[in-house]
Amino acid sequence: MSQGRPQERPLSSGMVLSFSSLALPLGALAVAVAVYIPPFFASHLGVNLAAIGAAFAIVRMLDIGVDPILGLVMDRTRTRLGRYRVWVLAGGPILMAAVYAMFEAPHGVGTVYLIFWLLVFYLGNSILGLGHSAWAATLATEYHQRSRVFGVLAAAGVIGAVIVLIIPIVAAHLGLSEAEGVKSMGWFILILVPIVVALTCLRTPEHIMKTAPEKFALKDYLSLITKPDLLRLFLAQMALTLGPGWMSALYLFFFKDSRGFSAEQASLLLLVYVIAGIVGAPLTARLAMRFSKHRTLMVTTTAYSLGLCMVIVLPKANVPLAVPVMFWCGFMAAGFDLMIRAMLADVADEVRLEQGQERLSLIYALNALANKIASAFAIGLTFPLLARIGYDATAGAGNTPQAIFGLEMAYIVGPIIFVMLGGACVLGWRLDADKHADIRRQLDERDAVYAEAPIIESVGAEPAIAVLSDKGG
Incomplete structure (x- = not known):
């Protein structure tokens, strides 16, 4: 058997789709918890309102340390199951309990x-989201293959969000109340989680490397926090979570009380926004394969902002005119998380080359930390702000013109x-396809030198690509 790392073959579409199914409930929950639960x-x-804002902020602050700890433990996890x-x-049952x-x-x-229950929810969500993202990065190690895999993951998350947005619309037609529609979302997610967890775990191969015990070096982990590329992506993730998250927290209030749409029409427009991501995610991934990930991210953030400016000038309660604007914004937003996660995987390869250890889970954990901090501010700032400007969120309440203007701003x-x-954070990004290819070449050469013998193990339905143990991960 060859001592070098074999050329990575394209991943089968069936396997990628099975693996990506886990993103369905995660995407559904992202919308349901951000838009409907508050x-x-x-x-x-x-x-x-103030209590809800405080609850979300407190939970996010308490939850800050969870992801780095999970990342450290995941990177050091070695089992026969992968x-x-x-x-x-483990994450599936925890998430199900919180959803109920x-x-x-x-x-x-x-x-x-x-x-x-928000703490329990975010623990389960962190375990599933972090494990899924890190697993995805090990399935595809080539620059453009990663754009493809993360593009499918993003599209699956959007589909989950679309389904959960259809539920209140169907519920309204069936004569159910808004509250009953929200509860129906929860039952859909509860049923879906065990199905996709089983599908992901049974159908996806995982490459298990037998390596020497990893030594804990605090300086290596501290170096991640101060590494310029990771710091830039950390800040970009915070900004690109806070922006849409801020909008999501105020969405229903804005579209009903400022723009004059009914709850059903507002849900329909949000559905258009999310459906646009089904198209936007794969097309954004294809653009990144041609023009690079960072340039694609800068273009989509600029285009999204221009589209959002149009929302306030549209005639009130005009669904036909609002549809294309919401589609535009949703199309552009689909590329935010996709590009950052794919870029993080590239940086993780550079870190492994520098440190000789796998830090993939920890890197995604730091990114999740940025996401959590921003999410805390999205609701922790907007809801108290609404209360301060005199906006009353009680169903059927009347609001003054000053309160509505404050809501709009x-x-x-x-x-x-x-x-x-967020787009400005990646100006001048240097880790492009050529540089990443050189990093992968050096990693493959080092793997061949340090591997005494190839160790090939696989868990899953498809044969694993041969994996050679390196000196640490």
């Missing part, structure tokens, strides 16, 4: 209830500032 607790369960498979299997508790919460629950200005800042 108004659900405020309008139907009697929790005041490194990431065991974590995906939040979507079936009884009337009159308080802040403590919301904080506790908050909805438009915040997202544009942060999204443009």
